[in-house]
Amino acid sequence: MRVGIVGASGYGGAELVRLVAAHPALDLHVAAGSGSAGERLDTAAPQLAGLPGADRALAPAEPDALAGCDLVFMATPHAVSAELGPVLANGGATVVDLSGAFRLEASEFARWYGLDHPAPARTPAPYGLPELFRTDLKGAPLVAGPGCYPTAALLALAPLTGLVDPGSVVITGMSGTSGAGKGLRADLHASHAMGNVAAYGAPGHRHTPEIERWWAAYARQRGVADAAGLAEPVPLSFTPHLVPMPRGQLCTVSATLAEGADAAAVTDAVGAFAAAEPFVVARQAWPATTHVAGGNGAHVHAAVDSRTGRVTAACALDNLLKGAAGQALQAANVALGLDEGAGLSPAGVHP
Structure with a gap:
């Protein structure tokens, strides 16, 4: 299954790159960024050096660059997600957004985020906390990843x-x-x-x-x-x-x-x-x-x-895993009918 990650050079996006690389059913197809577009992924996120595909150049965060992706993770600011997410979902991709763009109704979003929502009909999207809303996530075209x-x-x-x-x-x-x-x-x-x-x-x-x-x-x-x-x-x-x-x-x-x-x-x-x-x-x-x-x-x-x-x-x-990237992958697994735990572990690294 072809995966796109928007914001791949950020903290949450880079964690998603790492997790997808270990997932048995997913393959990183596009790694995209805004300010980092054109830069090598392993230069923008050196911790990813050595992963297959980490030497690729980051694509622009645009719909055309993500065409052909079956699953897209958006580790992007809420204003970017609010515009890009519905376009990608309308194009047939399953979209999991890590921002706050789709967690609240449009009127609540405007009040708390100070921005009129460009796609009010998409709000709120199914909430990507499987422990509480697993049934709602199955087959969802657009998932709102919870805040950490x-x-x-x-x-x-x-x-x-x-x-x-x-x-x-x-x-x-x-x-x-x-x-x-x-x-x-x-x-x-x-x-x-x-x-x-x-x-x-x-x-x-x-x-x-x-x-x-x-x-x-x-x-x-x-x-x-x-x-x-x-x-x-x-x-x-x-x-x-x-x-x-x-x-x-x-x-x-x-x-x-x-x-x-x-x-x-x-x-x-x-x-x-x-x-x-x-x-x-x-x-x-x-x-x-x-x-x-x-x-x-x-x-x-x-x-x-x-x-x-x-x-x-x-x-x-871990705010970057269960609070962001790991939870996004967990929710994507549920949405796509995959094993919920695929590519993930509950165990931490200590010390």
């Missing part, structure tokens, strides 16, 4: 559906600097970021409505939305933090237990959720980013504080 923070937050939240008061949810996210992409930015300079931790983007981070929307959608899909208090998206608090490491992500969720819920119910729910998912592991200790780096796994754990009647749940993952 929402992935970790939703994998921690999902087992708590119906066990907590949705209006009490507070989420703290921490991400390595690669989550901001490959572009230069003052706060990402080594002298600024190393040895420093800082909150940012609160209280209006654009991943907030994404978490709210898709948690409610998951509850509706399970038929428990009314009972769980999620008939409509419920506002929650989300604060992201930049931490001094290249990759890795951790989200902690704190919420008040619903009436009748207890620690045993929480433990059972987290264990059952993880047992049904090939890339989710329920840990008996708090998850650590160093244990998931380099893999497509997500480690989860939850504990109840009997003193306050609140539960804390955590999820750790």
